Amino acid sequence: MDRSDIIIKTSIKGIIVNVVLSAFKAVVGAAAGSIAIILDAVNNLTDALSSVITIVGTKLSGRAPDKKHPHGYGRIEYFTSVIIASIVLAAGVTAAKESVMKIIDPGEVDYSVLSLVIVAVAVAVKFFFGRYVKSVGKKVDSGSLIASGEDAFMDSILSLATLAAALANYIWGFKLEGVLGVIIAGFIIKAAIGMLKETADTLLGERADDELVAKLKEHIASFDEVQGVYDMDLHDYGPAKTVGSVHIQVRDGMTAEEIHILTRRIEYSVYELFHIIITMGIYAANDSGSAGGIRSFLEELVKRYDSILEMHGFYVDEKTATVYFDLIFDFEEKEKYRILKEMTAALTERFPGYVFSPILDSDISG
Numbered sequence: 001m002d003r004s005d006i007i008i009k010t011s012i013k014g015i016i017v018n019v020v021l022s023a024f025k026a027v028v029g030a031a032a033g034s035i036a037i038i039l040d041a042v043n044n045l046t047d048a049l050s051s052v053i054t055i056v057g058t059k060l061s062g063r064a065p066d067k068k069h070p071h072g073y074g075r076i077e078y079f080t081s082v083i084i085a086s087i088v089l090a091a092g093v094t095a096a097k098e099s100v101m102k103i104i105d106p107g108e109v110d111y112s113v114l115s116l117v118i119v120a121v122a123v124a125v126k127f128f129f130g131r132y133v134k135s136v137g138k139k140v141d142s143g144s145l146i147a148s149g150e151d152a153f154m155d156s157i158l159s160l161a162t163l164a165a166a167l168a169n170y171i172w173g174f175k176l177e178g179v180l181g182v183i184i185a186g187f188i189i190k191a192a193i194g195m196l197k198e199t200a201d202t203l204l205g206e207r208a209d210d211e212l213v214a215k216l217k218e219h220i221a222s223f224d225e226v227q228g229v230y231d232m233d234l235h236d237y238g239p240a241k242t243v244g245s246v247h248i249q250v251r252d253g254m255t256a257e258e259i260h261i262l263t264r265r266i267e268y269s270v271y272e273l274f275h276i277i278i279t280m281g282i283y284a285a286n287d288s289g290s291a292g293g294i295r296s297f298l299e300e301l302v303k304r305y306d307s308i309l310e311m312h313g314f315y316v317d318e319k320t321a322t323v324y325f326d327l328i329f330d331f332e333e334k335e336k337y338r339i340l341k342e343m344t345a346a347l348t349e350r351f352p353g354y355v356f357s358p359i360l361d362s363d364i365s366g
Contacts, residue, residue: 074238099181
């Protein structure tokens with residue numbers, strides 16, 4: 001069973017579970033006159049809606065790439081995560097509003113033993129089902145399922161609070177529904193905001209995972225011909241598709257044929273092991289003759305500035321007397337162009353016969 005089928009099958013289970021729970025809770029809530037249980041029933045219906053949205057999003061995200069969207073439609077899943085998180089947020093706000101009204105006017109409720117048993121069973125079902133959905137979501141890397149599982153877990157806590165309030169009312173006559181509802185609503189709202197923030201970071205384009213970058217660089221560097229790995233940039237086009245680019249440094253005497261064979265080997269290997277489509281650029285190592293002296297002087301200059309994280313891509317074109325190199329600055333450095341001007345001036349003074357052509361890179365990945 002492929003990833004899409006697993007997500008859809010799990011979501012269908014969610015629809016069935018939530019519709020059944022909603023029906024039972026609606027009957028119990030109406031019979032007992034409990035706004036908390038009725039609100040819980042409505043919340044289960046929103047969960048069923050979330051599962052429907054997940055199914056639709058999964059179907060749409062599985063569409064084949066086309067001319068308009070050459071990287072496919074995988075990011076639609078992130079939008080479904082936003083919709084689900086918004087539903088959770090709306091449910092939290094509604095719960096808070098109704099709970100405040102319940103504090104102002106507690107009203108009369110009449111719980112039976114059967115109603116308490118049904119609510120208790122609902123708590124257990126939502127708790128274990130939420131854990132199941134979240135575990136499946138993590139297994140197939142589905143933000144929508146993870147959000148749905150988190151929502152189900154929060155629902156189980158809300159239902160538990162409802163049960164606790166019902167028991168307190170049944171045994172001692174305490175009317176705590178409203179107070180507990182406000183507290184739980186706060187947790188639901190916080191969880192929803194967290195889900196929205198996480199998905200928003202992904203859509204905006206967050207920094208690639210440092211551990212993944214380290215593993216990728218280590219693997220690429222394991223090829224004998226590779227002398228350095230730089231400028232790795234990864235782009236997420238959905239949970240199942242990542243594309244990226246990277247520069248490798250090789251000896252400047254390699255032929256185009258040798259470089260072609262090397263880059264093909266690396267690209268195929270990276271895709272096989274990491275399922276990442278990687279595009280490669282080349283830096284030629286150049287340290288012989290006068291280039292060695294220029295490089296040593298440049299490396300000493302770099303050490304003077306703590307905000308320079310790395311220097312790479314060094315090459316001296318003796319035909320045009322042009323020196324190329326890249327510098328990576330810390331994002332916090334606000335005067336990088338002043339530093340670059342100082343370094344260029346020092347290099348020009350020390351090696352007046354050369355033109356220096358630096359490029360400023362960003363600290364995109366570790």
